Amino acid sequence: MRRDGWPPQSVVVVIAAVILLALPVGGWLLWRRRGTSVDETWQRVQLSGVLRVGLDASYPPFEYIDHETGEIVGYDVDLARLIGEQLGVEVELINAGFDGLYPALNAGRFDCVICAFPHDPLLTREVGFSTAYFQAGLTLVTQDDELDIATIDDLKGRTLAVEWGAMGDVKGRELQKRLEGLTLAPYATPSDALDAVRRGEADAVLVDAISAYQAADHDSSLHIAQEKITDEPYVILVPLDSPQLLQAINEVLAHFHADSTLIQLRERWF
16 A cells, blocks of 8 residues: 555556446446336236226216215226226226325336326326326307307407416416407306306306316307317326336327217216
8 A cells, every 4th residue: 555545556457447347237237127127017917907097086077986886987987998998908996095196106006097187297207197188278168159259369358257366367367468458357266257158247268178068068058169278188197117008008098089089088078
């Protein structure tokens, strides 16, 4: 050992050589491990023939318990079973609290979550998101005879009902900056805002798509003029280390978009 605390130069050279040789070997082993990794969730689903779906059965019409039969029903339930049919597996529904769905998925309690779950960019490093299967963003609703209001750009000089403090209110204030003569009429709830259009107090209303679809389904005098004014996609969650399962689900959803299955589900439940 040298007096200054450093090892002899020959020892340094040997250590450096060992490190340089180890780097490519370690990198190769890491690459090989990644290249041969198995999607254990997808493998288990295929071997068992069962897709375990987590949801919170307290959000009609997406998922809720039918009081007559005691069974879980809803839009998401039908979607889960249709996905199961396409994948050739049975679907097992597992009811859990909404706040516990994400940690339970990562703990392996379910294989995926189908529960009107909005896309959350903050979770993209911890969970896999499917493509969107439902858009819950703001929707423009008018009276059925207001055919001259086709988009939000037709609201100049009009009165727009919104839910006070909600996204419709925020969007309405943005529209006021560029649409001359637009007046906002705030109401306590989406239902109150929709009622204002029914009574003629407002020319149109901005509400979430769920409220819009339900209102238009129960009242033929209301007309959905423009959808997806804002983007709020509902997605399916899968474990982050399940790319094959995610790909299989996305392929099924693409098929459902193409053959109008998702539109049919929406029309059935809304």
